[in-house]
Structure formats: structure tokens, C-alpha cells
Amino acid sequence: MTQGKEREEAKAPKAEIAETRQVADARQIVDDVVDGAEIAFLEPHIQEQLGRVLRSFCDDLIHQPIPDKFVVLLAQLEAIQREKK
Numbered sequence: 001m002t003q004g005k006e007r008e009e010a011k012a013p014k015a016e017i018a019e020t021r022q023v024a025d026a027r028q029i030v031d032d033v034v035d036g037a038e039i040a041f042l043e044p045h046i047q048e049q050l051g052r053v054l055r056s057f058c059d060d061l062i063h064q065p066i067p068d069k070f071v072v073l074l075a076q077l078e079a080i081q082r083e084k085k
Contacts, residue, residue, distance in 0.1 A: 042050070
């Protein structure tokens with residue numbers, strides 16, 4: 001660290017210095033780059049919670065009945081495919 005920077009930090013309030021260091025630490029975590037793409041890391045407990053919510057949503061979605069409109073469209077498509085053969 002340069003002397004000028006040390007003097008600036010000595011003059012700045014301690015809370016501001018701590019906040020600046022926290023921001024720098026957070027940026028270092030968020031700005032990690034893998035294969036040229038920026039990635040953000042989440043705490044493991046947050047990842048687990050998001051995984052549970054997404055699994056629950058997908059499970060609910062998968063078990064929903066197919067709307068009648070789609071069933072009709074699929075039947076029409078199958079009929080067209082049979083006619084081509």
C-alpha cells in the first residue's frame with residue numbers, strides 16, 4: 001500500500017473504511033470469472049432453499065393436466081402425420 005493511500009485511510013472514518021473493504025470483498029466474490037463469464041456465488045443454504053423452491057414448482061407444473069387446447073392440437077398433428085404415411 002502506498003503512503004498516500006495510508007494517509008487517506010487514516011483520515012477517513014473507520015466505518016467508511018470497513019464499508020469500502022466489505023464492498024471490495026463482495027466484488028471479488030461476485031466478479032470471479034470462469035471461461036470468460038462472470039458468475040455469482042450464493043451461500044450454500046440459499047442454494048439449497050432455491051433448489052427446494054424450484055423443485056417444488058417444477059413438480060407442481062409436471063403434474064398439471066395438459067390443457068384441452070393442446071390435446072386437440074396434438075391430435076390434429078398426429079392425424080396429419082398419419083395422412084402423410
